Amino acid sequence: MTMTETPMAEQQQQNELNGHKDLNHKSLLQSDALYQYVLETSVYPREHESLKELREMTQKHPRNIMATPPDEGQLIMMLVKLINAKNTMEIGVYTGYSLLSTALALPHDGKILAMDVNREYYELGLPIIQKAGVAHKIDFREGPALSLLDELLKDKNNMGKYDFVFVDADKNNYLNYHKRVIDLVRIGGLIGYDNTLWFGSVAQSPHAPMMDFVKNSRGYVMELNKHLASDERIEICQIPVGDGITLCRRVI
Numbered sequence: 001m002t003m004t005e006t007p008m009a010e011q012q013q014q015n016e017l018n019g020h021k022d023l024n025h026k027s028l029l030q031s032d033a034l035y036q037y038v039l040e041t042s043v044y045p046r047e048h049e050s051l052k053e054l055r056e057m058t059q060k061h062p063r064n065i066m067a068t069p070p071d072e073g074q075l076i077m078m079l080v081k082l083i084n085a086k087n088t089m090e091i092g093v094y095t096g097y098s099l100l101s102t103a104l105a106l107p108h109d110g111k112i113l114a115m116d117v118n119r120e121y122y123e124l125g126l127p128i129i130q131k132a133g134v135a136h137k138i139d140f141r142e143g144p145a146l147s148l149l150d151e152l153l154k155d156k157n158n159m160g161k162y163d164f165v166f167v168d169a170d171k172n173n174y175l176n177y178h179k180r181v182i183d184l185v186r187i188g189g190l191i192g193y194d195n196t197l198w199f200g201s202v203a204q205s206p207h208a209p210m211m212d213f214v215k216n217s218r219g220y221v222m223e224l225n226k227h228l229a230s231d232e233r234i235e236i237c238q239i240p241v242g243d244g245i246t247l248c249r250r251v252i
Protein backbone atom coordinates (compact mmCIF):
# COMPACT_ATOMS: atom_id res chain seq x y z
CA MET A 1 0.00 0.00 0.00
CA THR A 2 1.12 3.53 -0.23
CA MET A 3 0.48 5.85 2.63
CA THR A 4 3.48 8.01 2.34
CA GLU A 5 1.50 11.08 3.27
CA THR A 6 -0.35 9.46 6.13
CA PRO A 7 0.59 10.20 9.72
CA MET A 8 1.12 7.09 11.82
CA ALA A 9 -1.57 8.20 14.24
CA GLU A 10 -4.17 8.03 11.47
CA GLN A 11 -3.04 4.57 10.43
CA GLN A 12 -3.27 3.39 14.01
CA GLN A 13 -6.73 4.88 14.38
CA GLN A 14 -7.82 3.00 11.29
CA ASN A 15 -6.60 -0.26 12.83
CA GLU A 16 -8.64 0.56 15.92
CA LEU A 17 -11.69 1.27 13.79
CA ASN A 18 -11.16 -2.19 12.31
CA GLY A 19 -11.25 -3.68 15.80
CA HIS A 20 -7.55 -4.42 16.23
CA LYS A 21 -5.93 -3.55 19.53
CA ASP A 22 -2.47 -4.57 18.36
CA LEU A 23 -1.70 -1.60 16.14
CA ASN A 24 1.52 -2.89 14.74
CA HIS A 25 0.14 -5.20 12.10
CA LYS A 26 -2.10 -5.34 9.11
CA SER A 27 -4.50 -8.21 9.18
CA LEU A 28 -8.07 -8.87 8.23
CA LEU A 29 -8.26 -11.93 10.47
CA GLN A 30 -11.02 -11.80 13.08
CA SER A 31 -8.80 -11.34 16.11
CA ASP A 32 -5.30 -10.23 17.01
CA ALA A 33 -4.85 -13.48 18.93
CA LEU A 34 -5.58 -15.54 15.83
CA TYR A 35 -3.15 -13.54 13.73
CA GLN A 36 -0.51 -13.87 16.43
CA TYR A 37 -1.11 -17.62 16.41
CA VAL A 38 -0.47 -17.73 12.64
CA LEU A 39 2.73 -15.73 13.03
CA GLU A 40 4.10 -17.67 15.96
CA THR A 41 3.13 -21.11 14.71
CA SER A 42 3.81 -20.96 10.99
CA VAL A 43 5.63 -17.78 10.05
CA TYR A 44 8.28 -16.74 12.57
CA PRO A 45 9.78 -20.23 13.01
CA ARG A 46 10.45 -20.37 9.24
CA GLU A 47 11.38 -16.73 8.65
CA HIS A 48 14.86 -16.25 7.18
CA GLU A 49 17.20 -14.49 9.63
CA SER A 50 17.73 -11.60 7.21
CA LEU A 51 14.00 -11.11 6.82
CA LYS A 52 13.68 -11.06 10.59
CA GLU A 53 16.45 -8.48 10.82
CA LEU A 54 14.83 -6.35 8.11
CA ARG A 55 11.41 -6.62 9.76
CA GLU A 56 12.79 -5.60 13.13
CA MET A 57 14.73 -2.70 11.63
CA THR A 58 11.62 -1.55 9.73
CA GLN A 59 9.51 -1.69 12.87
CA LYS A 60 11.48 1.27 14.17
CA HIS A 61 10.76 3.35 11.06
CA PRO A 62 7.93 5.91 11.35
CA ARG A 63 6.20 4.57 8.23
CA ASN A 64 6.44 0.92 9.24
CA ILE A 65 2.75 0.32 8.56
CA MET A 66 3.70 0.27 4.86
CA ALA A 67 5.80 -2.87 5.23
CA THR A 68 4.62 -6.15 3.77
CA PRO A 69 3.67 -8.39 6.71
CA PRO A 70 5.74 -11.56 7.21
CA ASP A 71 2.90 -14.00 6.46
CA GLU A 72 2.48 -12.31 3.08
CA GLY A 73 6.24 -12.48 2.53
CA GLN A 74 6.00 -16.22 3.12
CA LEU A 75 3.24 -16.46 0.53
CA ILE A 76 5.31 -14.52 -2.01
CA MET A 77 8.26 -16.86 -1.49
CA MET A 78 6.05 -19.89 -2.01
CA LEU A 79 4.57 -18.44 -5.21
CA VAL A 80 7.95 -17.49 -6.67
CA LYS A 81 9.20 -21.02 -6.11
CA LEU A 82 6.01 -22.71 -7.32
CA ILE A 83 6.12 -20.99 -10.69
CA ASN A 84 9.93 -21.32 -10.96
CA ALA A 85 10.17 -17.58 -11.46
CA LYS A 86 13.45 -16.16 -12.71
CA ASN A 87 12.59 -12.75 -14.04
CA THR A 88 10.52 -10.63 -11.67
CA MET A 89 9.43 -7.08 -11.04
CA GLU A 90 8.41 -5.17 -7.95
CA ILE A 91 6.57 -1.85 -7.92
CA GLY A 92 6.79 -0.28 -4.43
CA VAL A 93 9.84 -1.36 -2.43
CA TYR A 94 9.88 0.68 0.82
CA THR A 95 12.57 -0.93 3.03
CA GLY A 96 12.36 -4.15 1.04
CA TYR A 97 10.58 -6.93 2.94
CA SER A 98 8.75 -8.24 -0.14
CA LEU A 99 11.84 -7.54 -2.24
CA LEU A 100 14.09 -9.59 0.01
CA SER A 101 11.47 -12.36 0.20
CA THR A 102 11.44 -12.53 -3.60
CA ALA A 103 15.22 -12.33 -3.84
CA LEU A 104 15.69 -15.19 -1.37
CA ALA A 105 13.17 -17.35 -3.20
CA LEU A 106 14.71 -16.80 -6.65
CA PRO A 107 17.51 -18.99 -8.00
CA HIS A 108 21.06 -17.56 -7.93
CA ASP A 109 20.68 -16.12 -11.44
CA GLY A 110 17.17 -14.76 -10.81
CA LYS A 111 16.43 -11.06 -11.36
CA ILE A 112 14.19 -8.41 -9.83
CA LEU A 113 13.56 -5.08 -11.46
CA ALA A 114 12.55 -3.01 -8.42
CA MET A 115 10.98 0.46 -8.60
CA ASP A 116 10.27 3.09 -6.01
CA VAL A 117 10.04 6.87 -6.00
CA ASN A 118 12.06 6.88 -2.80
CA ARG A 119 15.61 5.50 -2.91
CA GLU A 120 16.21 6.37 0.75
CA TYR A 121 13.69 3.77 1.89
CA TYR A 122 15.39 1.12 -0.24
CA GLU A 123 18.81 2.08 1.11
CA LEU A 124 17.64 1.55 4.68
CA GLY A 125 17.23 -2.15 3.99
CA LEU A 126 20.03 -2.52 1.46
CA PRO A 127 22.82 -3.49 3.92
CA ILE A 128 20.67 -6.37 5.17
CA ILE A 129 19.90 -7.44 1.59
CA GLN A 130 23.63 -7.32 0.81
CA LYS A 131 24.47 -9.35 3.89
CA ALA A 132 21.93 -11.96 2.78
CA GLY A 133 23.96 -12.35 -0.42
CA VAL A 134 21.13 -11.56 -2.83
CA ALA A 135 21.76 -7.91 -3.80
CA HIS A 136 23.18 -9.01 -7.17
CA LYS A 137 19.67 -10.11 -8.20
CA ILE A 138 18.24 -6.61 -7.76
CA ASP A 139 18.17 -3.82 -10.33
CA PHE A 140 16.73 -0.85 -8.40
CA ARG A 141 15.28 2.09 -10.35
CA GLU A 142 14.28 5.28 -8.63
CA GLY A 143 11.31 7.16 -10.05
CA PRO A 144 7.58 7.07 -10.70
CA ALA A 145 6.74 3.54 -11.75
CA LEU A 146 4.39 4.59 -14.55
CA SER A 147 7.17 6.31 -16.50
CA LEU A 148 9.55 3.42 -15.85
CA LEU A 149 6.96 0.96 -17.15
CA ASP A 150 6.34 3.10 -20.22
CA GLU A 151 10.08 3.08 -20.90
CA LEU A 152 10.14 -0.72 -20.64
CA LEU A 153 7.21 -1.04 -23.02
CA LYS A 154 9.05 0.92 -25.71
CA ASP A 155 11.36 -2.07 -26.06
CA LYS A 156 9.37 -4.97 -27.52
CA ASN A 157 11.94 -7.41 -26.03
CA ASN A 158 10.43 -6.72 -22.62
CA MET A 159 6.96 -7.93 -23.63
CA GLY A 160 6.06 -11.17 -21.87
CA LYS A 161 9.47 -11.24 -20.18
CA TYR A 162 8.42 -11.35 -16.53
CA ASP A 163 7.36 -14.43 -14.59
CA PHE A 164 6.17 -12.60 -11.49
CA VAL A 165 5.23 -8.99 -10.74
CA PHE A 166 4.34 -7.67 -7.30
CA VAL A 167 2.50 -4.33 -7.22
CA ASP A 168 2.49 -2.50 -3.90
CA ALA A 169 2.60 1.24 -4.58
CA ASP A 170 0.16 4.14 -5.10
CA LYS A 171 -3.41 2.84 -5.27
CA ASN A 172 -4.65 5.58 -7.59
CA ASN A 173 -2.40 4.15 -10.30
CA TYR A 174 -3.20 0.46 -9.91
CA LEU A 175 -5.39 0.32 -13.01
CA ASN A 176 -2.70 2.17 -14.96
CA TYR A 177 -0.13 -0.35 -13.71
CA HIS A 178 -2.37 -3.21 -14.74
CA LYS A 179 -2.74 -1.83 -18.28
CA ARG A 180 1.05 -1.93 -18.64
CA VAL A 181 2.09 -4.91 -16.52
CA ILE A 182 -0.29 -7.26 -18.32
CA ASP A 183 1.86 -6.93 -21.45
CA LEU A 184 5.11 -7.36 -19.55
CA VAL A 185 4.21 -10.56 -17.70
CA ARG A 186 4.42 -13.79 -19.68
CA ILE A 187 1.41 -15.96 -20.40
CA GLY A 188 1.22 -18.30 -17.39
CA GLY A 189 3.01 -15.70 -15.25
CA LEU A 190 1.63 -14.10 -12.13
CA ILE A 191 0.84 -10.56 -10.99
CA GLY A 192 0.09 -9.88 -7.31
CA TYR A 193 -1.78 -6.69 -6.44
CA ASP A 194 -1.42 -5.83 -2.78
CA ASN A 195 -3.98 -4.20 -0.47
CA THR A 196 -6.99 -5.14 -2.56
CA LEU A 197 -9.20 -5.34 0.54
CA TRP A 198 -7.95 -1.93 1.69
CA PHE A 199 -8.42 -2.29 5.46
CA GLY A 200 -11.78 -3.95 4.87
CA SER A 201 -13.19 -0.65 3.57
CA VAL A 202 -14.16 -2.13 0.18
CA ALA A 203 -17.10 -3.86 1.89
CA GLN A 204 -18.10 -0.91 4.06
CA SER A 205 -20.52 1.88 3.38
CA PRO A 206 -18.72 5.00 2.13
CA HIS A 207 -20.32 6.71 5.14
CA ALA A 208 -18.75 4.32 7.66
CA PRO A 209 -16.10 5.89 9.89
CA MET A 210 -12.73 5.54 8.18
CA MET A 211 -9.55 7.53 8.05
CA ASP A 212 -8.96 9.95 5.18
CA PHE A 213 -6.19 7.90 3.56
CA VAL A 214 -8.49 4.87 3.50
CA LYS A 215 -11.44 6.88 2.17
CA ASN A 216 -9.31 8.56 -0.49
CA SER A 217 -8.08 5.36 -2.11
CA ARG A 218 -11.07 3.11 -1.47
CA GLY A 219 -12.68 3.94 -4.82
CA TYR A 220 -9.51 3.14 -6.76
CA VAL A 221 -9.16 -0.23 -5.09
CA MET A 222 -12.81 -1.07 -5.72
CA GLU A 223 -12.47 -0.03 -9.35
CA LEU A 224 -9.40 -2.24 -9.72
CA ASN A 225 -11.16 -5.22 -8.12
CA LYS A 226 -14.11 -4.83 -10.50
CA HIS A 227 -11.82 -4.54 -13.48
CA LEU A 228 -9.72 -7.58 -12.55
CA ALA A 229 -12.88 -9.67 -12.12
CA SER A 230 -13.93 -8.95 -15.71
CA ASP A 231 -10.54 -9.02 -17.43
CA GLU A 232 -10.52 -12.10 -19.67
CA ARG A 233 -6.74 -12.06 -20.06
CA ILE A 234 -6.32 -13.26 -16.48
CA GLU A 235 -7.54 -15.79 -13.94
CA ILE A 236 -7.78 -14.31 -10.47
CA CYS A 237 -7.73 -15.35 -6.85
CA GLN A 238 -8.36 -12.93 -3.99
CA ILE A 239 -6.37 -14.01 -0.94
CA PRO A 240 -7.19 -12.46 2.44
CA VAL A 241 -3.60 -12.37 3.65
CA GLY A 242 -2.22 -9.10 5.01
CA ASP A 243 -4.49 -6.40 3.62
CA GLY A 244 -5.60 -8.67 0.78
CA ILE A 245 -3.60 -9.71 -2.25
CA THR A 246 -5.18 -10.47 -5.61
CA LEU A 247 -3.25 -12.95 -7.69
CA CYS A 248 -3.70 -12.70 -11.43
CA ARG A 249 -2.46 -15.42 -13.74
CA ARG A 250 -2.15 -14.26 -17.32
CA VAL A 251 -3.87 -16.71 -19.64
CA ILE A 252 -3.91 -14.92 -23.02
Ligand SMILES: C[S@@+](CC[C@H](N)C(=O)[O-])C[C@H]1O[C@@H](n2cnc3c(N)ncnc32)[C@H](O)[C@@H]1O
Pocket residue numbers: 001002003004066067068091092093094095096097098099115116117118121143144145146168169170173
Ligand atom coordinates in the same frame (compact mmCIF):
# COMPACT_ATOMS: atom_id res chain seq x y z
C1 LIG B 1 3.49 0.02 0.81
S1 LIG B 1 5.05 0.58 0.37
C2 LIG B 1 5.81 -0.86 -0.29
C3 LIG B 1 6.04 -1.90 0.75
C4 LIG B 1 7.00 -2.96 0.33
N1 LIG B 1 6.48 -3.79 -0.73
C5 LIG B 1 7.46 -3.80 1.51
O1 LIG B 1 7.58 -5.02 1.36
O2 LIG B 1 7.70 -3.27 2.59
C6 LIG B 1 4.72 1.57 -1.03
C7 LIG B 1 5.93 2.14 -1.68
O3 LIG B 1 5.51 2.67 -2.94
C8 LIG B 1 6.30 3.80 -3.21
N2 LIG B 1 5.59 4.60 -4.22
C9 LIG B 1 4.55 5.43 -4.04
N3 LIG B 1 4.18 5.97 -5.19
C10 LIG B 1 4.99 5.47 -6.15
C11 LIG B 1 5.11 5.65 -7.55
N4 LIG B 1 4.29 6.46 -8.22
N5 LIG B 1 6.08 4.97 -8.20
C12 LIG B 1 6.92 4.14 -7.54
N6 LIG B 1 6.85 3.94 -6.22
C13 LIG B 1 5.90 4.58 -5.52
C14 LIG B 1 6.50 4.46 -1.87
O4 LIG B 1 7.66 5.29 -1.87
C15 LIG B 1 6.60 3.28 -0.93
O5 LIG B 1 7.93 2.94 -0.66
